[in-house]
Amino acid sequence: MMYKVLREFKVRVKGEIVVMAVDCIVDLPEVAAKMFIQQGKIEKVFEPVDDLSERMAIMGENCSPDEIVPYVTDYGSLVIPFNSPARYHYWKAGQSPCDTLKELGRCDLLDKYRDITGGRPRGHIEN
Structure with missing residues (x-):
């Protein structure tokens, strides 16, 4: 799932500290993102649409x-x-x-x- 960073924060990825800058788009598993959403650090970029025809109309x-x-x-x-x-x-x-x-x-x-x-x-x- 894709998320937009609202507030800069640091996270450990594969043993390295990575800075998530404001306005960056990150791909995170939903389970991992839950905590950052609750802390107001990230938000979902879009809601997935299940209906193919609706998605096609949205995406053009x-x-x-x-x-x-x-x-x-x-x-x-x-x-x-x-x-x-x-x-x-x-x-x-x-x-x-x-x-x-x-x-x-x-x-x-x-x-x-x-x-x-x-x-x-x-x-x-x-x-």
């Missing part, structure tokens, strides 16, 4: 049959449409999500799609 997403190339949402999520060219289908031994992000010029999101165990992108299938 184009889901027409012609929209078949992968894209990145405003919230930094890679979307690979099912009707996109097979080379993007990592679940069918296509290129990795990281390669797709590079094509889209979104190298800033690569770490989000890497597996922490070996540098392989999430969803990577061995040939």
